[in-house]
Amino acid sequence: MSIFSLFRKQTSAPVARERLQVLLAHERASVGQSDLVAILREEILAVIAKHVEIDDERVSVKMERGEHVTTLEVDIEIPVTVTIRAA
Amino acid sequence: MAKVVVVTSGKGGVGKTTSSAALGAALAQRNEKTVVVDFDVGLRNLDLVMGAERRVVYDLVNVIQGDAKLTQAVIRDKRLDTLYLLPASQTRDKDSLTPEGVERVMNELKEQFDWIICDSPAGIERGATLAMRHADVAVVVTNPEVSSVRDSDRIIGLLDAKTEKAERGERMEKHLLLTRYDPARAERGDMLKVDDVLEILSIPLLGIVPESMDVLKASNIGAPVTLADSRSAPALAYLDAARRLAGETVPMTIPGEKRGIFGKIFGRRAA
Numbered sequence: 001m002s003i004f005s006l007f008r009k010q011t012s013a014p015v016a017r018e019r020l021q022v023l024l025a026h027e028r029a030s031v032g033q034s035d036l037v038a039i040l041r042e043e044i045l046a047v048i049a050k051h052v053e054i055d056d057e058r059v060s061v062k063m064e065r066g067e068h069v070t071t072l073e074v075d076i077e078i079p080v081t082v083t084i085r086a087a
Numbered sequence: 088m089a090k091v092v093v094v095t096s097g098k099g100g101v102g103k104t105t106s107s108a109a110l111g112a113a114l115a116q117r118n119e120k121t122v123v124v125d126f127d128v129g130l131r132n133l134d135l136v137m138g139a140e141r142r143v144v145y146d147l148v149n150v151i152q153g154d155a156k157l158t159q160a161v162i163r164d165k166r167l168d169t170l171y172l173l174p175a176s177q178t179r180d181k182d183s184l185t186p187e188g189v190e191r192v193m194n195e196l197k198e199q200f201d202w203i204i205c206d207s208p209a210g211i212e213r214g215a216t217l218a219m220r221h222a223d224v225a226v227v228v229t230n231p232e233v234s235s236v237r238d239s240d241r242i243i244g245l246l247d248a249k250t251e252k253a254e255r256g257e258r259m260e261k262h263l264l265l266t267r268y269d270p271a272r273a274e275r276g277d278m279l280k281v282d283d284v285l286e287i288l289s290i291p292l293l294g295i296v297p298e299s300m301d302v303l304k305a306s307n308i309g310a311p312v313t314l315a316d317s318r319s320a321p322a323l324a325y326l327d328a329a330r331r332l333a334g335e336t337v338p339m340t341i342p343g344e345k346r347g348i349f350g351k352i353f354g355r356r357a358a
Contacts (some may be wrong), residue, residue, distance in 0.1 A: 011275065011276025011277060012276070012277055013273065013276045013277060013278055013279050013280065013283065014276065016232075016233050016279055016283075017279060017283045017287070019233065020233055020236055020237065020287050021287060023237065024236075024237065024240050024287060027237070027240065027241070028240070028244070
């Protein structure tokens with residue numbers, strides 16, 4: 001929030017406009033393709049599961065869609081007493 | 088030659104049926120033979136909005152399945168000789184519409200009418216895709232509200248991919264009809280402005296229909312807005328939109344406070 005917002009009445013239409021612009025830029029690029037994020041999530045987890053036993057409860061996947069880049073954050077808890085699987 | 092227009096939106100409740108009836112009547116008022124076709128099989132309402140609900144004998148599905156001839160199913164408006172309605176079925180579901188059946192009916196309608204207005208159901212399923220399938224022109228009805236704009240964007244994508252015109256590699260002509268617009272709220276910054284929606288969807292503007300009690304009044308009495316009170320603000324907006332659809336160049340006015348009383352007086356004198 002900038003200093004100017006203190007003096008300006010907060011209006012909602014510009015927020016709506018910006019949210020739509022970001023959302024639609026992504027949707028236009030992805031409609032027709034399969035869900036890239038879902039595929040990445042599955043494949044990343046599969047690769048890790050090959051080596052480490054993963055508890056589904058201890059996996060968090062977050063996505064943040066920004067105007068220019070999307071970040072995918074895969075957070076996997078690996079316990080200290082982990083059993084390394086034989087490759 | 089007949090022109091097929093689909094009135095579509097993706098989202099429900101934005102004014103597709105109201106707009107189909109109003110544009111259909113406005114085109115018919117220009118003395119061009121017009122039929123409005125209800126594609127919302129299972130949830131028909133165009134008959135009610137156009138005041139013909141008690142005259143429905145046969146419907147679109149009956150014609151598709153060969154139980155009735157097109158001439159038996161088409162209902163002529165009692166107020167306008169040039170306005171017709173082809174109702175949807177109330178009892179069947181949207182799967183009763185077949186691509187071949189719809190194509191046959193559309194071809195038959197094209198021989199008899201100047202304008203065929205297809206009132207699409209909400210959603211992006213069979214009813215909606217069949218309603219747009221044979222269109223030459225699309226009218227995308229949008230409210231200045233985030234979910235409506237998003238769904239319109241989706242529908243624009245479908246119009247460019249799933250229609251006969253698109254499949255032939257031709258460009259589908261698309262127009263934005265912004266409905267339920269409140270200039271005062273937009274001016275205060277509490278509603279998306281016309282330019283915001285135009286910039287986001289980037290299709291040309293066909294008209295701006297103001298939020299108005301006259302729309303509800305018209306549907307209450309079962310008359311298209313343009314016939315109920317042709318001098319009301321939404322009627323003027325639809326009449327102008329119909330002229331633009333027919334290829335005329337009409338200056339775009341944003342209905343609202345600035346025109347206010349002055350506009351009304353002017354409108355009355357001109358009529």
